Amino acid sequence: MANHPIPLETVSVTVPEHALEAFEAALSNACQTVGFFLDEATGTWRxxxxxxxxxxxxxLAASLTLAATVTGIAPELRREATEADGWLVRTYEAFPEQLIGRRFAVRGTHEADPAAPNRITLTLDAGLAFGSGEHGSTRGCLVALETVARRRPRRILDLGTGSGILAMAAARLLNRTVLATDIDPWSVRVAGDNARMNGVGHRVRPVLADGWQDPVVRRGGPYDLVFANILARPLCLMAKDLARHLAPGGTAILAGLLASQARWVLSAHRRQGLRLERMLPQGNWTTLVVQKGVVQKGVVQKGA
Known part of the structure; x- marks a missing residue:
């Protein structure tokens, strides 16, 4: 169980959709858990x-200033005292066991009931790993993993691993080693702890790395499968590097994007020669499965 210093506080801003990514990133620089929630009546996000x-x-101050500069808006920062016990109770209530697709179950360490039968159960400390607001994108990635598992990818990268859930899922389902990278040292530590707790510490290799800029990431390719559960803008910016380091016939699972951003992200990857294989909506979120063509006798063939 996570030991959180007392007292805690909840900090929040309310922003329009176009500013969501910038302010989520801003709060992530100061908070270990960040969530974002849609107000359907107004179309704004908290x-x-x-x-x-x-x-x-x-x-926090520097990141909020940068987000305001990038987006052109400066929302009020609200603060609210949060008791540690109350925060954990609220987190537990928001994190019941989740049955995802046909193969996976995701549960917190607080769950006392027996694990779901005939499923790969992934156990996480709810206080550490959840509260990101990205349940829909995580679900989409796990469902997408089931669909590409038949190809038996060998070289696998989880870019922006966070809690390590996708790396652990691939390691368990495919019995492969997974390179799991993140730019946040805390996330790298948590991913390693979670991997050991789930019995795949020998399969998941957590590494502190700045995406494709890091030599460790580049040397590990070309990859047969890449997870990138990040955000729409960095996904677009990394499309060229992803295409370069994806093996012919390789698959990338792209997530962390709102349904309204899917076409934008897809267009950036199509320009790099990747084709859409599957689009998986999960509530407000969408997961894209894209594939690189296969070269045969000098001719580029589209992947199966």
Missing amino acids: VEGVKPVGVHESE
Whole structure:
């Protein structure tokens, strides 16, 4: 169980959809758990994070200033005292066991009931790994993994691993080693802890790395399968590098994007020669499965 300093506080901003990514990233620089929630009546998003009072204040201020500069809006930052016990109870209530697709079950360490039969159960500390608001994107990635598992990919990369859930799922389902990278040292540590807790510490290799800029990531390719559960804008910016380091016939699972952003992200990857294989909606979120063509006798063939 995570030991959180007392007292905690919840910090939040309300922003339009176009500013969601920038302010989610801003709060992530100061908070260990960040969530974002749609107000369907107004079309705005509430972005909130939980952090110890007085900690990472300079990082928060600088990140909010940058987000305001990028988006052109400066929303009010709200603060609310949050008792640690109450926060954990709320987190547990929001994280019941999830049965995903045909193969997976995701549950918190607080769950006492027997695991679901005939499924690969992935156990996470709800206080550490969840609260990101990206349940829909995670679900989409796990469903997509089931659809590409028949290809038996050998070289696998989980780019922006976070809790390590996708790396663990691939390691368990495919019995392969997975390179799991993140730019956040805390996430790398948590992913390693989760992998060991789920019995795949020898299969999941957590590494602190800045995406495709890191030599470790580049040397590990070309990849047969890449997970990139990030956000729409960085996905678009990394499309060229992804295409370069994906093996012929290889598959990329792209997520962390809203349904309204799917065509934008897809267009960026199509320009790099990748084709859409499957689009998987999950509520407000969409997961894209794209594939690189196969070269045969000098001719590029589309993947099966």
